[in-house]
Amino acid sequence: MSRRSRKKVRLAKPAEHRVASLQGGGTEENWVWGLLLAAATILVYQQAWHAGFIWDDDVYVTENKLLTAPDGLKRIWFSLDSPSQYFPLVYTTFRLEHALWGLHPAGYHWVNILLHAANAVLAWRLLRMLRVPGAWLAAALFALHPVHVESVAWITERKNVLMGLFFLLSLLVWVKFVEASDASRARWKYYGLALFFYALALFSKTTACTLPAALLLIFWLKGMRIDWRRLAQIAPFVALGLGMGLVTVWWERHHQGTQGELFQIGLPERFLVASRAVWFYAGKLLWPANLVFSYPRWTISAGNPLDYLWLLATAAAVAVICFARRYLGRGPEVAALFFAAMLSPMLGFIMLYTFRYSFVADHYQYLASIGPLALAAAGITRALDALMKTKRFLKSFLYGALLMPLGLLSWRQCAMYADSDSLWSATLARNPESWMAHNNIAISLVGKGKVDEAIIHYNKALELDPNYSEAHYNLGNALLRLGRVDEAIAHYQKALQTNPNNLPAHYNLAGVLGQSGRMDAAIDHYNKILERDPNHAAAHNNLGVALGRVGRVDEAVAHYLKALELNPNNAEAHYNLGNTLLQTGQVDEAMARYRKSLELNPNNAAAHNKLAGILRQRGRTDEADAYSQKALEIERRRRP
Numbered sequence: 001m002s003r004r005s006r007k008k009v010r011l012a013k014p015a016e017h018r019v020a021s022l023q024g025g026g027t028e029e030n031w032v033w034g035l036l037l038a039a040a041t042i043l044v045y046q047q048a049w050h051a052g053f054i055w056d057d058d059v060y061v062t063e064n065k066l067l068t069a070p071d072g073l074k075r076i077w078f079s080l081d082s083p084s085q086y087f088p089l090v091y092t093t094f095r096l097e098h099a100l101w102g103l104h105p106a107g108y109h110w111v112n113i114l115l116h117a118a119n120a121v122l123a124w125r126l127l128r129m130l131r132v133p134g135a136w137l138a139a140a141l142f143a144l145h146p147v148h149v150e151s152v153a154w155i156t157e158r159k160n161v162l163m164g165l166f167f168l169l170s171l172l173v174w175v176k177f178v179e180a181s182d183a184s185r186a187r188w189k190y191y192g193l194a195l196f197f198y199a200l201a202l203f204s205k206t207t208a209c210t211l212p213a214a215l216l217l218i219f220w221l222k223g224m225r226i227d228w229r230r231l232a233q234i235a236p237f238v239a240l241g242l243g244m245g246l247v248t249v250w251w252e253r254h255h256q257g258t259q260g261e262l263f264q265i266g267l268p269e270r271f272l273v274a275s276r277a278v279w280f281y282a283g284k285l286l287w288p289a290n291l292v293f294s295y296p297r298w299t300i301s302a303g304n305p306l307d308y309l310w311l312l313a314t315a316a317a318v319a320v321i322c323f324a325r326r327y328l329g330r331g332p333e334v335a336a337l338f339f340a341a342m343l344s345p346m347l348g349f350i351m352l353y354t355f356r357y358s359f360v361a362d363h364y365q366y367l368a369s370i371g372p373l374a375l376a377a378a379g380i381t382r383a384l385d386a387l388m389k390t391k392r393f394l395k396s397f398l399y400g401a402l403l404m405p406l407g408l409l410s411w412r413q414c415a416m417y418a419d420s421d422s423l424w425s426a427t428l429a430r431n432p433e434s435w436m437a438h439n440n441i442a443i444s445l446v447g448k449g450k451v452d453e454a455i456i457h458y459n460k461a462l463e464l465d466p467n468y469s470e471a472h473y474n475l476g477n478a479l480l481r482l483g484r485v486d487e488a489i490a491h492y493q494k495a496l497q498t499n500p501n502n503l504p505a506h507y508n509l510a511g512v513l514g515q516s517g518r519m520d521a522a523i524d525h526y527n528k529i530l531e532r533d534p535n536h537a538a539a540h541n542n543l544g545v546a547l548g549r550v551g552r553v554d555e556a557v558a559h560y561l562k563a564l565e566l567n568p569n570n571a572e573a574h575y576n577l578g579n580t581l582l583q584t585g586q587v588d589e590a591m592a593r594y595r596k597s598l599e600l601n602p603n604n605a606a607a608h609n610k611l612a613g614i615l616r617q618r619g620r621t622d623e624a625d626a627y628s629q630k631a632l633e634i635e636r637r638r639r640p
Helices: 002-022 027-044 057-062 072-078 088-101 105-129 135-144 146-153 155-179 187-204 206-221 228-254 267-286 305-328 331-346 370-387 392-417 420-430 435-447 451-464 469-481 485-498 503-515 519-532 537-549 553-566 571-583 587-600 605-617 621-638
Strands: none
Touching: 027 105, 027 135, 027 392, 057 088, 057 155, 072 088, 088 105, 088 155, 088 187, 105 135, 105 146, 105 155, 135 146, 135 370, 135 392, 146 155, 146 392, 155 187, 155 206, 187 206, 187 228, 206 228, 206 331, 267 305, 267 331, 267 370, 305 331, 331 370, 370 392, 392 420, 420 435, 435 451, 435 469, 451 469, 469 485, 469 503, 485 503, 503 519, 503 537, 519 537, 537 553, 537 571, 553 571, 571 587, 571 605, 587 605, 605 621
C-alpha cells in the first residue's frame, strides 16, 4: 500500500510541474517568466513611449502649480488646493518627475508603463500564491488586454496604475499573513505591511477602498472560516477605506460640482445603471471591440421594462454561479464577487462628476478585470491540460495565439492617445454624439487659429447638450476673438446659468463687462470669484482696477496689495497700484511701484511713459527722455 502511495506521489509531481509551466517553476525560471511578462508589456505600449499630453493632463501636470510651488508638497497633502480629488501620492510622484524631466511627456508615460508592467508581475505572483491554475496566462491577459490602454497611455490615470501597485502589494503580504502560523514572528509584520500598502493605495485613488472585500474573498477561497477574529483583523482596513470614501464623497459634491439635476438619479435607476455597467465591462473583456475614450451616456428609466433585462441577466448569472459551485468549486464565485466588488464604487450607486459624460469608462475596470481574466485563464489551462497532457509546445503556441491579437489590439489602441487631436478624432469617429469630443476638437482648432471651424463644433456640442457650461464658455471666448462681444456675453451668461461655479466664465465675463463700461456688473462677478477662491490673484488685481474706475480707491489699493501678497512678482498689479497711488497724490510710492513693475516686465511701455511724465515734472529731463525713448522703442517693435 505504501509503495503504491509513493508511486502516486512521484507521478503527481511532474503533473504539477506541467500545470505550472506557464507560471514559473524554480527561481531562475520565475525570473525568466517575469521578465518576459514585463518585456511584452513594455513592447505592446511602444506607441505610448513618446506620446504627448491629452485631456486633463494640463490640470494634473502641465498647469498644476502644486508641482512647482515652494510649498507645493505641503499643499498637496494638507490643503484643498488639489485640482481634482484628493490624490496626494499621485501629485507627489508628478512633482518629483517635474523636478527630474520637467514637462517632457515621455518620462511620465514611461513611469505609467513600468507601473503597469510591475502590476502584471504582481498579479502573477498573487495568483500563484493563491494556487490559481494558469496564473501567468492570467497576468499576461491583464498586461496585454486593450481595455487597460486608457489606464496606462493616459498620464492622468497614474492614479489607477499607482493604486494598483499598492493594492496588489497589500494583497500579496495579506496572503503571507493568512498563511503564516500564529506562532510566526513575521506574521504581524505582514499584517502591518498590508495596512501600510493599503494606505498608500488609498492616497493614490480612493477606489482602493474595496480592498477589504478582496481580503474576505481570500479567506473564502482558501476555505477558512470567517469568524469574529478574522472580521476584527479586517476592521482597520474597513475603517481606513470608509474614512477616505467619505472624504471623496464630500470632495465630489463640494469641489467637483457633483450636484444638480444631472446627478439626481433615483435608487431604482442606480440599480439599473449598475447591472447594465457590469455586463458592459464583462462584454468589453470578452470582446474588446470599439473601445472609445468617452462612451455614449445611457438614458435609464425605471419605467422602461427593457432596462430591467440587465438586472434579470445579473440575477440569472448569480443563480448559475451558485449552482455551479458544487461542480467547479469556489473559483467562479470568487472571480465574480471580486469583479463586482472592485467595480462597486464606479457603478452609479455613488455619483461621480465623470458620470455627466458617461456611466462607464475603460479605466474603471483596471483591477476588477483580474477576476474574470484569472477565471478564464484557469479554465483555458485546465481544458488544455486535460486535452494535451504531454504537448507543452502546442499549448504554448495556443497561448501565444490568444495573447498576440490582444497585444496587437493594445498596440493599435495606444495610437488614440498619441495627442489630443488623435484622441478626439478617434472618439468622434466611434461616438459621433460625444459633445465632449466636439468641444475639445474646437479647443484645438482655436489654438490653430481656425476659429470659424471651432464655432461649428461648439454649436454642435451645445446642440447635443444645451446645458454644457464649458462649451458655452469656450464659445464665448471664440466669439470674443472675432469681435462679436454681445454674443460672447450671452454665452458666458448661459455658462453661469448652468454652472454658477464656473470661475473662468465669471472672470472673462467680468473683463468684457469692465471693458464696455459696466463696472458694477464686473465688480459683482469678480466678487463671486473671490467668494469661491479668495486666493485668485488675477481677480484681486482686476477687481482693484474696476473699483478704482468707480472711485473706490481705498478698496482698490487693498485688492492690489492682496494680489501682490499672493504673487509678489505680478508686474501688472505693481503697475496698477502705481496708477492708483499717483491718482491719490502719493507720487514717490507710485514711482517705486512703476520701477518694480519694469524690473519684472521691462517691456511695459505704459510704465516707462508714466515714469517719464513724473520725472519731467520734477525737472529731471534726461532721465525722463530715456524712459520716453524706451517706450517708443517698445511700441515700435510691436507695430506690424
